[in-house]
Amino acid sequence: MEAVERALEDENGCADVLQRIAGVRGALNGLMAEVVEDHIQEHVADAELTTEQRSEGAAELIDVVRAYLK
Template identity: 40%
Template structure:
């Protein structure tokens, strides 16, 4: 079973938390909240998104790279992950 299916409940909980944080950020902007409070809320949303990314990436590494017995598939998955990280780091 793929890690995202196995961890679906936990991952969806993270996504729902992120959605709540983004909704709170939108509400704060609509309410013309102080900029420092906006920055705190934006940082929290970014941190939550980063935590989701790390959770899925950890599962991917464990299952599709380290856990892959076929060398060609393992290298292909490693390359895909490197490409993803390059895009994420921009």
């Protein structure tokens, strides 16, 4: 994000700013994928969880993914 802010402050060209925004988006998508995978493993797929705990974990994940995709 700082790189985008600097590019805007320095009045860099649109292409440069867009490229930096795309980089930030890619990094956020990668982070989101890792956190989603972790959540699934710990709160949905763990064999030691009760059915209720798994359902809660799945519902949380659905809510977050829906919000992220808006």
